[in-house]
Amino acid sequence: MSEHVKYKTPDDNEKVWQFNDIDLSLTYSYAHYLNWLFDDRVELIKGKVFKMSPAPSRLHQEISRNLFLPIANFLKNQPCKAYAAPFDVRFPKESKANEAIYTVLQPDICVVCDKSKLDDKGCIGAPDLVIEILSPGNNKKELLYKYQIYQEFGVKEYWVVSQSDQTVLIYSLVNGHYQPSKIYTLGEFVTSSVLPGFGLNLDEVFTDL
Structure with a gap:
């Protein structure tokens, strides 16, 4: 910019x-x-x-639910918490004052493990994991900016879920830069380095769509 x-x-x-x-x-x-x-x-x-889009499509909502529920259930009785949009995530640079924050995103799903980042308004600081579900209306420039922000502020893991291709691509933060995974497709099992022990069959994410 x-x-x-x-x-x-x-x-x-x-x-x-x-x-x-x-x-x-x-x-x-x-x-x-x-x-x-x-x-x-x-x-x-x-x-x-x-x-943002006026309202997420039915397919978007179903995919979000199929991702969110297994993650939230896995995190029961654990310090990490999962949140689904609308949920404001603020990315402060030099100050946490409202007038000094210029980036506020609403990831489709995020996981926050540091409770000190949570307040009544949402999350201030980088979540540990962010999931964005792509739809035909997504702006490519907007997606590039989000990738750069998540990397800059230290989101440890960033999932990009394509509803049209029924795939998942995971970016993992390594030495301050994102390293992409292979593209996961139907029939494959996805795990998370941020959530050890968690796994998800993609057939269950895109079922009956």
């Missing part, structure tokens, strides 16, 4: 009731995000507003 950007002033805390009232040429912080009262779901990526 260009470094020559116009920032919305941090003390400008007016309520915004319509998405169309946002000036997309400006750069916003989480402090502004908290004052957006419209129904449209959005994410902030380095201060720029990205509008």
